[in-house]
Amino acid sequence: MHMHPKYDVHVFVCLNEREDGRKSCGETHGLALVQAMKTALKERQVPHTVRINKAGCLDACAYGPAMVIYPEGVWYGGVQQEDLPEIIESHLINRQPVERLRIDFRQPARKWLKAVEQQRPAS
Numbered sequence: 001m002h003m004h005p006k007y008d009v010h011v012f013v014c015l016n017e018r019e020d021g022r023k024s025c026g027e028t029h030g031l032a033l034v035q036a037m038k039t040a041l042k043e044r045q046v047p048h049t050v051r052i053n054k055a056g057c058l059d060a061c062a063y064g065p066a067m068v069i070y071p072e073g074v075w076y077g078g079v080q081q082e083d084l085p086e087i088i089e090s091h092l093i094n095r096q097p098v099e100r101l102r103i104d105f106r107q108p109a110r111k112w113l114k115a116v117e118q119q120r121p122a123s
């Protein structure tokens with residue numbers, strides 16, 4: 001018998017707050033992203049097969065605010081609220097990853113994040 005999974009896409013959003021002062025994605029920022037994403041998905045009437053999950057540290061702290069989307073295993077960093085419409089439209093609806101936000105773990109985090117900022121389209 002073929003089993004249909006309950007969800008076919010999971011978005012894990014880091015809510016971790018590190019207490020030793022090192023950079024972390026942040027509970028407030030993560031929660032805001034989760035909320036905004038849920039609202040936007042509803043507005044766009046994205047099928048309920050996409051699940052947004054609050055997550056603990058994803059081990060991409062220096063590149064954060066971070067999220068990872070499965071089944072593709074695509075990692076996004078430096079994510080701001082204004083990036084969400086593009087992530088939803090391009091990735092969750094059209095299944096095209098947003099290349100400008102994909103973490104390149106080969107690059108030093110600070111350098112990579114700076115490039116992300118420079119490439120962010122003016123809203």
Ligand code: FES
Pocket residue numbers: 014015016017018023024025026056057058059060061062064066
């Ligand atoms: S604190 Fe978000 S990935 Fe570690």
